[in-house]
Structures are given as structure tokens and as C-alpha cells.
Amino acid sequence: MRRGKTSALLACFCLAPYVCTVAFLGSLQKGRDCSVQQRAAATLYDMPVSNNGARVRLIAYAKGLDANGAISIEPPSALGGLKSEEYKALNPQGKMPLMKTSDGQSIYESDTIARYVVDAFSDTGPSFTPSTPEARALDNLISRLHDVYLAAIQACMYKATPPFGVFQSRWEALAELRKQVHIIDELVSEEGPYLTGSEIGHSDAALFPTMVFMQHMLPKFMQPGWDWSEEEAFGPKLSRWWKYMTGSVPAAQRVREEIEGALKKWDDNGRWDNILHAGRKDTAEATIFDKIIRKEIPSDIVYEDDRCLVFKDINPAAPVHLLVIPKRREGLTQLRHSVQDHDYLLGHLLRVASEQGRAALGEGGYRVVINDGAGAGQEVFHLHLHVIGGREMGWPPG
Numbered sequence: 001m002r003r004g005k006t007s008a009l010l011a012c013f014c015l016a017p018y019v020c021t022v023a024f025l026g027s028l029q030k031g032r033d034c035s036v037q038q039r040a041a042a043t044l045y046d047m048p049v050s051n052n053g054a055r056v057r058l059i060a061y062a063k064g065l066d067a068n069g070a071i072s073i074e075p076p077s078a079l080g081g082l083k084s085e086e087y088k089a090l091n092p093q094g095k096m097p098l099m100k101t102s103d104g105q106s107i108y109e110s111d112t113i114a115r116y117v118v119d120a121f122s123d124t125g126p127s128f129t130p131s132t133p134e135a136r137a138l139d140n141l142i143s144r145l146h147d148v149y150l151a152a153i154q155a156c157m158y159k160a161t162p163p164f165g166v167f168q169s170r171w172e173a174l175a176e177l178r179k180q181v182h183i184i185d186e187l188v189s190e191e192g193p194y195l196t197g198s199e200i201g202h203s204d205a206a207l208f209p210t211m212v213f214m215q216h217m218l219p220k221f222m223q224p225g226w227d228w229s230e231e232e233a234f235g236p237k238l239s240r241w242w243k244y245m246t247g248s249v250p251a252a253q254r255v256r257e258e259i260e261g262a263l264k265k266w267d268d269n270g271r272w273d274n275i276l277h278a279g280r281k282d283t284a285e286a287t288i289f290d291k292i293i294r295k296e297i298p299s300d301i302v303y304e305d306d307r308c309l310v311f312k313d314i315n316p317a318a319p320v321h322l323l324v325i326p327k328r329r330e331g332l333t334q335l336r337h338s339v340q341d342h343d344y345l346l347g348h349l350l351r352v353a354s355e356q357g358r359a360a361l362g363e364g365g366y367r368v369v370i371n372d373g374a375g376a377g378q379e380v381f382h383l384h385l386h387v388i389g390g391r392e393m394g395w396p397p398g
């Protein structure tokens, strides 16, 4: 839809006089086609740190929609904040981004806003729609994998406490994040430079801001066995794509600067100081249990899963005496170091202790003991639950 400047100006006056006129005059100054100004002045409510919002911003910047006044960007505080009644009337999820179109319609969820922007402003800038059905299918697939499997658990990199999407364990969520990145890497076009080939698409806009998060945050979680290497973390094709986007795509460079500027403030404010596996790493000495877990020294193992190991105490205090230990200590040298991140692990250890107690003793009673500290009889500084039974026990325990 292209019109002359006069008819465009008339249309602008009919739709939204003030903003459209400003936008139109702006376009005159820049000597651009003014067709986009007929829909002028949608508002995107968003913040620089928001990677979901950055997906829309990247598209808007690439299309020049902020520069020509077609989209203005406001913080959610302009509507009283994410949790205000005014904001939630427009987006009941209370999240950003949110778009209010020039006719007052509210659109939320970044993928939906991005598709609206690409559709409504199809006459300007890159189409963000690859030209073959196969490339479009790949574009949709990567966008969807990003939304369902990455964005849904990304909070494991920066949120203070679980859950992280469906994960209660930060460590397991981080491992899943890395796995999902590799699944996407496998799908990426060999030729590039974009994810699906020669044309930029929705998937580039969706994944790039989340990559900025991962580039900034994942190295904070590295530790023995989890060394940081960009190529290893992202895979060869995503690493190549990242270099291209950061080196040759101005809209991507701009959102990267915006996000990193905000993340720098998070760094400076100590955001990661108390985050388990980042600022709060387990640096205590290894114990004999680590060797048992790695099977470097023999033990009589009765049960094992991804999270814990159960074996017979070599110095039993009763006919049945099992030790239930976490495979990853996660700072739990003692019970007293537990934080909310450990809820999943503590619950798991207790359930396994109960299963193993019943398996060993049937209807007979058993006792589950955690000694916290040398004064309470703790000898190995790696959290362990004693499951003791098979004889009469007194109370109080000595």
C-alpha cells in the first residue's frame, strides 16, 4: 500500500493526528517512504534487559520503525508497571513486551507481537519471512524450540530461586539449556549467514537476544567439568551465526548493546552473588564420598539414580545402616547450608531414604538421621542421610 505524501498526511490526520503528523514530518526529514506512517505510533512497552522484547526490537530496528516514528518504545512504568491494573488490563500476564497498536488494540507474547510487526509493516525493510516453504518451516521450528525449550527455562541463569519453568533444579535446567542449544545448532543452515539460510527470519530475532543472555551468563556457572568454551557451548553453526550477527547486523548489535548495558548493572549490583553454582559455588574440599560416587573406591551400592547414591555404611551402627548421599553436593557440606535451590534435592533424598528403609526392613521401623556438624557426630562433610534399622532403638538418641 503506497500513497503519495498528501494522501498519507490526510490519512494520518484521520487516524491519530498528533503522533502521525510528527512521524510523517520525521519521515520527510529522513526522505523515507511514508507508507508505514499511516499505521503510525504503535507503542511497544519493554525494557532494554528483556530478551523477549528484544526479539521485537530487533525487527523494529532492522525495519527502521523506531527511527521513523512508527513504533515508540516505552517502559512498562509508563502504565504503572508490569503488575499495575492498567498494565494487566492490556496484558493479564503482567509481562513485557506488550504492544498497543495505533488503534488501541493490545497484543502480547513476543512471538505474536513480532509476527504482527512483520505483517503490519511488510512494506518496509527486511521481510523476516524466508522465501521458500522449507526455510519458513525451519524458521518456525527454531522459533518454537526457542520459545518452548529455551525461553521457558532461561530463568535458571539469573532468577534467585526455583522453579525455572518445569525444573526445580537449577543444575538440571542449566544442563537442559545446553542440550537444547545443541539441538538448535544441529538444525541451523550450513550456508548461513542466518539461521535458515540467506534471509533473516523470526528465528534470528528470537534466538539472538537469548544468545546474548547465554553468552553473558553461562560462563558464570562454569566449574570443573563444565569449562567455558563458546564453540562447545553453542556448537559450530550457532557460533558462526553469532559472529555474523554481532559483526554484520546493526539491529542485532544494537539490541546486544542494550541488553548487555542492563546486564552490566545486574553484575554491578551483585545479582549473581547468591545464585547457586554462579556466585555461590561449592569450593569445599572433596571427601571420600566423591571417590565412592566416581566408583574410584569400592562400596556396597544398593541404589543409584541421577541425583543420589545409596550404599551400606562400612561401619554399621545397626543390622541395616545405609547412607543416602547427593551425587552433586551443591554446597551441602552440611544440612545448614541448604537454600531454596536445594528443596528438590532434599525432597528426593528423603523419598529415596523412605523407599530404601522399607525395602530393607519391610514393616519394621527405621530411623533417618542427619548429623549436622562435628559436634553432632558428622564425620564426612558431604550431606548424607543415615537409614538405620533392624534393632530396638532408644529415645532420645545419644
Ligand SMILES: N[C@@H](CCC(=O)N[C@@H](CS)C(=O)NCC(=O)O)C(=O)O
Residues within 6 Å of the ligand: 049, 050, 051, 052, 053, 082, 094, 095, 096, 097, 108, 109, 110, 111
Ligand atoms: N512468553 C512471554 C514471556 C514474557 C516474559 O517472561 N517477559 C519477561 C521479560 S523478558 C518479564 O516480563 N518478566 C517480568 C515478570 O515476569 O515479572 C513472551 O514471549 O513474551
